[in-house]
Amino acid sequence: MSNDLKILCGDAIQKMREFNSRSVDLIIADPPYNLGKDYGNGSDSKSFEEYIQFTKEWTKEATRILKKSGTIYVFMGFRFISYLYQILEKENSLNFVNWICWHYTQGIGKKKGFSPRHDDILMFTNSENFTFNLDSIRVPQKYYRSRNNMRGANPGDVWGFSHIHYCQDNRQDHPTQKPEGLIERMVLVSSNEGDLVVDPFSGSGTTLRVCQQLNRNGIGIELNEDYVKMTSKRLSEKFTGFDSIDPRMERxxxxxxxxxxxxxxxxxxxxxxxxxxxxxxxxxxxxxxxxxxxxxxxxxxxxxxxxxxxx
Ligand SMILES: C[S@@+](CC[C@H](N)C(=O)[O-])C[C@H]1O[C@@H](n2cnc3c(N)ncnc32)[C@H](O)[C@@H]1O
Incomplete structure (x- = not known):
């Protein structure tokens, strides 16, 4: 494959400032949720005000570099999701498309209150005229019926993907590695072959790995040098299939x-x-x-x- 993949080591805001305006087709952003995870750099333990300011700054740069036909997906946890929505809609004047629920079956248990079993993903675009390749991400129908489109159904806005388990071959040494199958859906539906995809908080390199296989150009930005090295190694490994799948695809x-x-x-x-x-x-x-x-x-x-x- 001849697609171009780059991983930049540094701060997302500073690195994005070097990009041309309106040059990126798709942004997949999975920033620290500010829940105190250890990414080796203290980035997940900001004060409330600091985190809001950080979110305003990085989303401003992301909006500037996104093409008019472009899409941005942002992962977020419960503490900041409502603020993030406001920042994307009100401060950046982006166009709301979906509030996606990523549902998983395993996670930390709570004794008082319900155990959390989902993360949210906000999908916004820069205009109402955005790329959306529905046929590339349909899920199999439950029944064969002449009125059903056997090419498949729209997967909806609740996406079930398991976390990558510690015993799986391609589990990376990163605390919040995302499933490749989930990122695959975003890349297939919101970009075309040869397009440019940017992941400003690229972690273990999941988005770049998916871009590599789907013939998209990709740029990842990551603060932690060890994760940058991890990504380069991951990209050099033999591909045997994505590490996760929406179980409806097998039905x-x-x-x-x-x-x-x-x-x-x-x-x-x-x-x-x-x-x-x-x-x-x-x-x-x-x-x-x-x-x-x-x-x-x-x-x-x-x-x-x-x-x-x-x-
Ligand atoms: C939630 S993780 C991303 C995980 C990634 N999606 C994956 O599948 O591996 C967030 C990442 O952002 C990195 N990070 C934190 N602050 C950053 C910043 N200002 N610029 C670039 N990367 C940053 C962290 O080191 C961490 O690896």
């Missing part, structure tokens, strides 16, 4: 009773939904067999119906 629609239609659909399913997810194919094959008694061959040439089914 096989009910009522695919016509054999011809079923064979065509199942081959398409692999191309449409599981293209960068080799690890999910076994679950999908098992589900097909359970539902339809059809055995699928685990071949690398899965886009061709003939090579897909056992003779």
């Amino acid at each position: 096989v629609p009910n009522d695919l009773n016509d054999v011809g239609i079923r064979e065509e659909y199942l081959a398409n399913h692999l191309e449409w939904f599981l293209k960068n997810h080799n690890g999910a194919k076994d679950v999908f094959f098992a589900e097909v067999e359970k539902k339809y008694g059809t055995r699928l061959k685990h071949s690398s040439k899965l886009s061709n119906n003939k090579s897909l089914f056992d003779e």
